[in-house]
Amino acid sequence: MTNSWLNRWVKNNRILLTNTSSLVITTVVTSGLGFVYWWLAAKTFSTQAVGVASAAIAAMTLLGIIGKLGFGTLLVGELPRQRANAGSMVMSALVIVASVSTILGILFAWAAPLFSKDLQSLAADGFAIGIFAIGVLLTAVTLVFDQAVIGLLQGELQLWRNVVFSLTKLLLLPVVARLVAAATGMDIYGTWLLGNVISVLVLAGIFIAQHKRIFHKLDGVFIRQFGRIALQHHVLDLSLQISAFSMPLLVTVVLSASTNAKFYIAWLIASVLFAIPTNLTVMLYALGSADPEVMLNKTPFTLRISFLVGVAANIVIWLGAYPILNLFGADYATSAQWTLRILCLGIFPWIIRAHYVAIVRAYRQTKRATTLMLFGCALELALAAIGGLINGLTGLSIGWFLAVTIQALIVLPAVYRVSQNQHYYPVEQLKIT
Numbered sequence: 001m002t003n004s005w006l007n008r009w010v011k012n013n014r015i016l017l018t019n020t021s022s023l024v025i026t027t028v029v030t031s032g033l034g035f036v037y038w039w040l041a042a043k044t045f046s047t048q049a050v051g052v053a054s055a056a057i058a059a060m061t062l063l064g065i066i067g068k069l070g071f072g073t074l075l076v077g078e079l080p081r082q083r084a085n086a087g088s089m090v091m092s093a094l095v096i097v098a099s100v101s102t103i104l105g106i107l108f109a110w111a112a113p114l115f116s117k118d119l120q121s122l123a124a125d126g127f128a129i130g131i132f133a134i135g136v137l138l139t140a141v142t143l144v145f146d147q148a149v150i151g152l153l154q155g156e157l158q159l160w161r162n163v164v165f166s167l168t169k170l171l172l173l174p175v176v177a178r179l180v181a182a183a184t185g186m187d188i189y190g191t192w193l194l195g196n197v198i199s200v201l202v203l204a205g206i207f208i209a210q211h212k213r214i215f216h217k218l219d220g221v222f223i224r225q226f227g228r229i230a231l232q233h234h235v236l237d238l239s240l241q242i243s244a245f246s247m248p249l250l251v252t253v254v255l256s257a258s259t260n261a262k263f264y265i266a267w268l269i270a271s272v273l274f275a276i277p278t279n280l281t282v283m284l285y286a287l288g289s290a291d292p293e294v295m296l297n298k299t300p301f302t303l304r305i306s307f308l309v310g311v312a313a314n315i316v317i318w319l320g321a322y323p324i325l326n327l328f329g330a331d332y333a334t335s336a337q338w339t340l341r342i343l344c345l346g347i348f349p350w351i352i353r354a355h356y357v358a359i360v361r362a363y364r365q366t367k368r369a370t371t372l373m374l375f376g377c378a379l380e381l382a383l384a385a386i387g388g389l390i391n392g393l394t395g396l397s398i399g400w401f402l403a404v405t406i407q408a409l410i411v412l413p414a415v416y417r418v419s420q421n422q423h424y425y426p427v428e429q430l431k432i433t
Contacts, residue, residue: 016280016283016284016287016298016301016302020279020280020282020283022150022155022156022158022159023150023155023275023279023282023283024275024276024279025159026155026158026159026162026163027272027275027276027279028272029159029162029163029166030162030163030165030166031268031271031272031275033163033166033167033170034166034268035265035268035269036170037166037169037170037173038050038054038264038265038268038328039327039328040170040173040174041053041173041188042261042265042328042329042332043328043329044173044174044177045177045183045188047257047258047261047331048118048185048257048258049183049184049185049187049188050185050188050261050264051118051185051252051256051257051258051259051260051261051264052118052119052121052184052185052186052257053185053186053188053189054185054248054260054261054264055116055118055119055185055248055249055252055257055260056119056121056122056132056185056186056189057189057192058245058246058247058248058249058264059108059112059119059122059249060105060132060135060136060139060189060192061139061245062241062242062245062246062249063101063104063105063108063136063139063140064101064136064138064139064140064143065140065143065237065238065241065242065245066101066104066238066242067097067100067101067104067136067137067139067140068097068101068140068143068144068234068237069096069097069100069230069231069234070229070230070231070232070233070234070235070236070237071093071096071097071144071230071234072093072143072144072146072147072148072237073147073230073233073234073237073361074093074226074229074230074233075089075090075093075144075147075148075151076147076148076150076151076282076285076286077151077285077286077289077361078151078226079148079151079152080151080152080153080286083152085219085222086148086152087213087216088216088217088218088219088222089219089222090144090145090148090216091215091216091217091218091219092218092219092220092222092223093144093148093222093230094141094144094145095218096223097140097141097144098137098140098141100140101136101137101139101140101141102133102134102136102137104136105132105133105134105135105136105137106129106130106133108122108132108136109122109128109129109132109133110129115253116252116253116257118252118256118257119252121184121185121186122186124186128186131186131189131190131193132186132189134193135189135192135193135196138193138196138197138200139196141200142161142165142196142199142200145158145161145203146158146161146162150282150286151286157203157206160202160203160206161199161200161202161203162199164195164198164199164202164203165195165196165198165199166195168191168194168195168198168199169191169192169194169195172190172191172194172195173188173191176188176190176191232366232367232370233361233366235370235374236357236361236366236369236370236373238377239370239373239374239376239377240353240357240373240377242377243376243377243380243381243384243400244271246381247263247267247384247400248260248263248264248267250381250384250385250388250396251263251264251388251393251396254385254388254389254396255388255392255393255396259335259392259393261332262325262331262332262335262336262339262393263336263339263393263396265325265328265332265336266325266336266339266340266343266397267343269317269324269340269343269344270340270343270344270346270347273309273310273313273317273344273347274346274347274350276306276309277302277306277309277310277347277350277351277354277355278350278354280302280305280306280354281302281354281355281357281358282358284298284299284302284355284358284362285357285358285361285362288358288359288362288363289361289362289364292362292363292423294362295358295359295362295363295418295423296418296421296422296423299355299359299415299418299419300419302355303351303355303415303419306351306354306355307348307351309347310347310348310351313344313347314344314345314347317340317341317344318341318344321333321337321338321340321341322337324340325337325340335393336393338394338397339393339394339396339397342394342397342398342401343397343400343401345401346400346401346404346405348408349401349404349405349407349408349409350404350408352408352411352412352415353376353404353407353408353411355415355418356369356411356414356415357369357373359414359415359418360414363423372407372410372411373407376403376404376406376407379403379406379407380400380403380404382399382403383399383400383402383403384396384397384399384400384403385399386399387399387400
């Protein structure tokens with residue numbers, strides 16, 4: 001009886017579970033290696049160097065996300081319907097993204113010292129600026145590629161690329177410690193850059209071995225037809241992600257680089273938890289875009305799974321925050337244990353917000369959510385900054401949690417409606433907006 005029910009459950013949710021699993025495995029593997037990476041960095045380098053490196057890497061990731069211009073999210077939904085033209089679509093998107101992200105990297109590296117003296121190393125000379133800009137370029141391009149292969153249902157490619165990237169930068173860390181006497185934050189940053197380069201080269205090798213084309217003709221029609229839609233996705237993506245990747249920078253500016261070193265570890269741990277509901281809703285969006293009825297059928301399922309994960313994870317974190325952070329050093333555990341607990345509570349409002357975003361994307365009502373999410377982004381940064389000024393790292397975390405909770409309460413009615421088998425928007429009126 002139980003086996004029969006389980007078999008039906010797996011069969012009914014096979015596509016969602018299979019694709020989500022590939023994303024979750026990627027997150028778990030890369031995050032696990034990431035924890036080892038930052039643990040080793042914390043044990044090997046000075047707190048100042050780790051703080052600067054984490055801020056620079058957060059900036060690189062943030063700029064890479066900005067440089068995506070929404071093409072990654074667009075490709076997730078469009079490639080399953082246009083597989084014959086997939087190569088040209090992906091190549092066109094990558095060329096645009098590479099150009100924009102390089103410019104963003106150069107401008108940020110040049111301006112960074114104006115905002116924080118701890119970031120002066122980004123603009124030490126032309127070489128430093130160039131290294132930072134290349135890191136931003138590679139981040140943007142690989143992020144879009146990873147999303148593209150998800151749209152093509154070839155998630156194993158992004159899994160292997162991310163594993164190679166994570167292993168390479170981890171192995172390079174002790175090399176830097178051994179070869180560089182007084183390693184700086186930019187030396188640590190260099191391991192991320194080289195890791196990305198090697199992962200791309202390995203990916204190219206896989207394509208060559210499988211006799212697949214690496215370069216394709218650019219598709220001007222694709223850009224003209226979907227450019228506006230990509231930008232709509234982009235604005236929504238930014239409103240969701242800017243605050244997340246700005247938090248380490250905010251901590252560095254409002255508090256200090258050494259404080260950010262502790263916060264960054266707690267933020268990484270919390271981010272792993274957030275990745276599970278996020279990945280579930282990415283696949284919910286991909287499946288629901290083709291058939292809105294899927295949203296009605298699968299939303300209750302993804303909500304249940306997400307909340308079960310949230311409850312289990314918070315039990316572990318509330319009991320084990322100190323020993324987990326103590327792996328990175330006693331100072332990390334003492335300073336950031338309550339920060340970690342508060343951040344992990346944020347998974348519950350995060351789940352509601354992530355489902356809302358998946359719903360509006362699937363119903364092609366992206367513009368409806370953009371203003372609200374932009375408000376939410378500003379609210380997160382503002383309340384976090386105010387909390388940090390009032391009560392340091394713990395206050396900053398409380399401010400962020402309150403901001404995410406406010407957003408969840410606002411969008412809760414829409415999520416509840418869909419979970420009760422009611423369409424968010426009249427299906428007969430759906431159109432690309």
